[in-house]
Amino acid sequence: xxxxxxxxxxxxxxxAAGMTVYSAIEKMGIDPSTVIAVRAKRVVNEQTILExxxxxxxxxxxxxx
Amino acid sequence: MTRxxxxxxxxxxxxxxxxxxxxxxxxxxxxxxxxxxVLKMVQRAIERHSMFRPHERVLxxxxxxxxxxxxxxxxxxxxxxxxxxxxxxxxTHEDYSDVSQAQVEAFAVERGLSYQVVDVGATYGQxxxxxxxxxxxxxxxxxxxxxxxxVMNRIAYEGGYDAIATGHQLDxxxxxxxQNTLHWRAxxxxxxxxxxxxxxxxxxxxxxxxxxxxxxxxxxxxxxxGIEFVEQECPYAVRATSIFIKHILNQLENRSPxxxxxxxxxxxxxxxxxxxxxxxxxxDDEPALxxxxxxxxxxxxxxxxSPGLCAFCRLWEPAP
Numbered sequence: 001x002x003x004x005x006x007x008x009x010x011x012x013x014x015x016a017a018g019m020t021v022y023s024a025i026e027k028m029g030i031d032p033s034t035v036i037a038v039r040a041k042r043v044v045n046e047q048t049i050l051e052x053x054x055x056x057x058x059x060x061x062x063x064x065x
Numbered sequence: 066m067t068r069x070x071x072x073x074x075x076x077x078x079x080x081x082x083x084x085x086x087x088x089x090x091x092x093x094x095x096x097x098x099x100x101x102x103v104l105k106m107v108q109r110a111i112e113r114h115s116m117f118r119p120h121e122r123v124l125x126x127x128x129x130x131x132x133x134x135x136x137x138x139x140x141x142x143x144x145x146x147x148x149x150x151x152x153x154x155x156x157t158h159e160d161y162s163d164v165s166q167a168q169v170e171a172f173a174v175e176r177g178l179s180y181q182v183v184d185v186g187a188t189y190g191q192x193x194x195x196x197x198x199x200x201x202x203x204x205x206x207x208x209x210x211x212x213x214x215x216v217m218n219r220i221a222y223e224g225g226y227d228a229i230a231t232g233h234q235l236d237x238x239x240x241x242x243x244q245n246t247l248h249w250r251a252x253x254x255x256x257x258x259x260x261x262x263x264x265x266x267x268x269x270x271x272x273x274x275x276x277x278x279x280x281x282x283x284x285x286x287x288x289x290x291g292i293e294f295v296e297q298e299c300p301y302a303v304r305a306t307s308i309f310i311k312h313i314l315n316q317l318e319n320r321s322p323x324x325x326x327x328x329x330x331x332x333x334x335x336x337x338x339x340x341x342x343x344x345x346x347x348x349d350d351e352p353a354l355x356x357x358x359x360x361x362x363x364x365x366x367x368x369x370x371s372p373g374l375c376a377f378c379r380l381w382e383p384a385p
Contacts (some may be wrong), residue, residue: 033315036284042287043084043096045074059283061121062311063130064206064302 002052015057022046034062077324085285088322096289107139107274114259116272121227122146126217129165130297132232134172136275138290149173154214155192158300166297174331183216187379196380198331205301208380215377218367221269233273236280240310242332257344258333265356265368271340288346
């Protein structure tokens with residue numbers, strides 16, 4: 001199966017290519033409004049379709065203080 | 066539950082590929098238009114709340130995080146006179162303070178911006194985590210805030226800055242507002258807002274130019290601009306109540322976009338119109354009175370309401 005890799009902090013998840021970023025974020029159990037997805041150093045929208053071999057990084061946007 | 070995005074997320078202005086969806090504004094924007102929108106929102110907030118003018122000097126408090134570095138970047142691009150201050154708190158867990166300082170320095174050097182570093186441990190003899198062991202620092206986040214406000218006031222006074230700008234965005238403000246409301250802290254509710262005016266020559270005006278942007282938007286801006294920032298959370302804030310409150314507010318926001326904005330705007334507008342009035346005794350370390358109401362701390366010279374040492378200087382005294 002062709003997959004894309006998603007990292008969030010120290011977690012890594014392989015998901016099937018063809019899935020949207022939004023679905024992948026939900027699959028990780030994360031509220032999509034609390035992260036920004038970055039692919040190849042570019043911000044990508046939630047509707048982006050993940051392709052085989054994609055490396056997606058989720059950046060947490062909630063900070064304390 | 067968040068409503069899933071529609072297929073083909075297009076920029077509402079040009080039809081190009083959107084990078085961000087902002088349901089509270091019913092707006093999807095591409096990189097170029099999001100960039101313009103952020104600058105416009107910040108400029109509008111600065112003007113609407115009379116934060117500062119182009120000839121004034123602004124001290125930007127930078128932590129190395131996304132918000133403060135995004136703020137510095139935006140103010141610089143808007144042509145304001147800025148200088149940065151980084152306060153090294155002495156947090157050694159995973160080299161947090163050192164890593165943050167390096168991030169601030171790299172940002173400033175790359176852009177040719179001037180900045181200064183205040184090392185709390187070297188300047189005052191103890192770091193902020195050290196204060197935990199003195200018996201006066203049990204609530205470390207509160208102590209940290211007190212230390213930062215004192216240092217910012219001192220640097221702004223000594224450097225003759227007109228205003229201190231911090232990277233608080235709307236999510237920060239809404240979370241603070243909810244906490245203050247839950248506890249009915251009338252003094253804080255009366256003071257919270259985009260601008261805290263100067264009430265004494267040694268207390269600079271404090272401004273929050275990002276107060277109309279959601280935290281998600283400042284993060285997207287920083288990432289889009291290629292700003293390297295510290296993603297790691299402060300080790301002492303990992304279980305902070307403010308983070309828990311933000312998650313609750315985001316649940317409300319997901320269900321009803323614009324909730325956070327309406328909540329905070331309601332306070333700002335209600336106070337401005339006189340519809341909302343809170344009265345309570347002023348807050349010890351940063352009161353909002355007239356200059357004559359203050360006493361002078363015999364140790365640091367900063368204004369205080371209490372006779373004797375100010376709240377900051379009392380931190381360094383042995384526990385009672």
